[in-house]
Amino acid sequence: MRRTTRIAPLLAITAASLLVAGCSATGSGAPDGAKDAAVADDTTASPRLTVRSADDGKGGDAPSAVARPGGGHDGRLATKSALKVASFDRNSGRAVITTPAVRPSPSRPSASSGSSSSAPSGTPSYPTSSGSPSATSPASPSATASKSAPPPKTDVAAGDIIASAPAPGAPQGVLAKVTKVVGRTDRGTEVTTAPATLDALLGGSTAHGAVPVDPASVKVEPLAPKVKVSWAKTGGLHFGPKGAQLPLGRLRLDVGAALPTPPGGPVSAEASATGYVQLAPEVDFSYEGGKGGGVGGASLTLSGKWSSQWELKGRAAASTEAEPLRVPFAKLHADPVIQVGPVPVVVNLDLTCYLQVDADGKASVDVKQDLKGDFTVGGAYQHAKGWTPVAEATMHGTPVRATATAAGKVKAALGAEASLGLYGSVGVTADVAPYLRAEVAGTASAATDGTASATGSWAAFGGIDVSGALRAHLDIFGTPIFDRRIPLGPLNREWKLAAGHRP
Template identity: 40%
Template sequence: MKLSRSRLLLPVLLAGVVIPSAALPATADTGGTGGRQAPPALSLGDGPADKQAVTAVRPSADGTNRRVEVGGARLTTYGPGHAVLSPGGNGGLKGSPTDLAVGDVIAAPATPAAPRGALVKVAAVHPQAGGAVSVDTTPATLADALGDGKADVRVPLTPADLKVESPANGGKVTGGQGFRFDVDVPLPAGVKPTAGHSSALTGHLDLKPEMLFSYERSHWYSLQPSKAAIGMSGDYSYGFAAHAEATATYDTGHQPLHIPAAEVNVDKTVWVGPVPIVLTLKVNYFYDVSADGKVTLDAEQNTKGRLEVGASYDAARGWSALSGPEPATTGEPARVEGSGTVKGGVGTHAELGLYGSIGVTADAMPYLRAAVHGSAGGRRTDGTRDARGTQAPASGAAPEGDWALYGGGELTGSFFARLNVFGTKVLDKAWEFPKVSYEHRLAGGQA
């Protein structure tokens, strides 16, 4: 059966963002009348020839940023409050080292000295021998580095971007872009596969991910961005199969999957205008299985859709969680027997951030839930009556109302003040996104 799910949570998080289309406040004039100009477009660039070279810019009072020439310098030392820029591959810093001044912003891609990149503001400059420059630094924001501008960036991830443990065993890269994850879930005592199946709970994910980044600021309107977003998205297909006999009451809770490919890390540098922006992602997979009673379940479901997960900012509303479009789900003919309930799923814990500073976390878990009332509910092919005297359907399904199979999902998340690298106002502590959940009947009655 095919279901279209409104406000549906997506099965797995490996990367997404829906960029909100809310307009600027009514006083904003983006057409340029009255001297108010729309912010310039910041396009996605290829970056410098030396992919480890830093960028330095100097913010100005009118909201624009001027490039400061540092001659392909690299960040060779980096730590809290201190950095050293050394000559790059072109022979050294051009001009005087004092070209760097207090208030300049330095943005560095991922390098050996700064594996998650760096975004700092110059507090003091100390020229050194050999063309190097030592600087005292304070934290900077993207608003400091980008100034006035508007960017909506979508960058497909390649196999080289996905740092996956043992990708040939448990997960693999598919084609020129994408990732496949297969899992055979370990289950507690009291659960065994049904006849003819080697595993009680299995799942797979095919995902072609891309990273998303959005930024917009008009200096006349605010020194802070009016819009921003961070996340990942991608077309996916997700399959889930449960062929289990549960004979005990238990609840595993969120248990990590200690198998290859159960952890994925991404550090992706993109150049927006001249500025390198390092997007980070960490994903861990987990499983969660619970049962109450003795239930036998043979059921499968498949979902196709587009994953979109992350957080967005709008000056009028602040930060909010993102949700994706409605996927389509199909369910195989199900068999449910016994008395009680059983629920199982494979989910993900994702952390999204900039320059290694995690700002958004989210847990998503799709699941199958079977509920059975009474000791009947098996497949009958002889047309006999059950214990209540109800004629069983000739197709072999349990009588309506005795059992039901549900497909559902849950999404929870948090936003952290550490994401203030965007330059937006945030709370001083983490706050929880409103929990989003859904559940739809796939088969059976109203058990």
């Protein structure tokens, strides 16, 4: 049998901020091959920025953008910049900025006096503010600038807002405001910074688009011995297990794990879970500047195609009074860069794939299911309503095999726990967990082939749980801060795979 389940968003989102999974990488309404500069429909309309996958620095240095003091909502948007973040220390906020050349800037006051040449660019290795080398940021900037060098005249000044793709010391990107130009080092201009928000760069513009995450850029850390990884990059080919060709843009994880069984149980009752999950994740981004200043709307969501086939077999005994048994089998991480007009927006994506079992060790099952569909989780902001959660999924479950014997119950999930953020700040957490569930009453023994014996009833179900929360860090858009977590759910839908009864 086959059934479709849809989890509707908790609250409706306006058409302006709703992003549809699967739209082109150039963004909604943006012409193909559009330039990085903002494009306005007319002289009075809000500038419309293209949204596309960024170069990620593969063609050179990491891209960056700068908004000058007085920019933003007065119409002066951020522009593509030659400034580069040579090093960054997130703990202290100190950074070293390099420029290809120095040009006098008489039209804009500098944060320092005097003049000098720009220092050559490079990737220095400085101590942290504590004076000892950092294990996580080997390229942290120097705690002090060169005392013998005269104050520099550079292309960076106090008040500048800098956005950069991942850079030395900042693997999750940089979004910061320059608070002070400290001075020149042998590697560049050292500055102190404070956290900034995207509205200072995007101002009164609008931007809508979805960008797929390149599966080849995803770092996978296996946490179990029987985990195999394969992927198919769009525009290229990569074959999965046993020569099966994956759909382009998909990432596949194959897993097999033994599960705890009742003490003293027969060898034939040993429990296991095996199968695979395929993902094609996309990041949906939306921003709309307010007409009178501030942010009118914004959204950040993770969506994607989901396909899995897996089997639960045996007599599992993986239940505790407090929590079911959760076995993580792989961690995935990616920092895709979305180019929003001239601004590189760094998205931080983490996924932990896991098996979870809640069973009483009495029922013996052999349940296998094909599952296909898609999901969307995240948050959307409207000036009049604030932040609201987005939780949506469409799943199609088809039983391949289902048998059950002996009274008892079991529930097992093959899911993914996700976190989504910008520039190192987590804004959304979500748990997408398709599951199998079986329950047996009496002494029933039955299967999908129609065979049955003894008396009692049995049933097997497929389902999906979606849970999670919005975090205060979504204020990185420049929206008001909320002081609590806004839950995505919990949401649950379930469908029957097979059932039987014998009087």
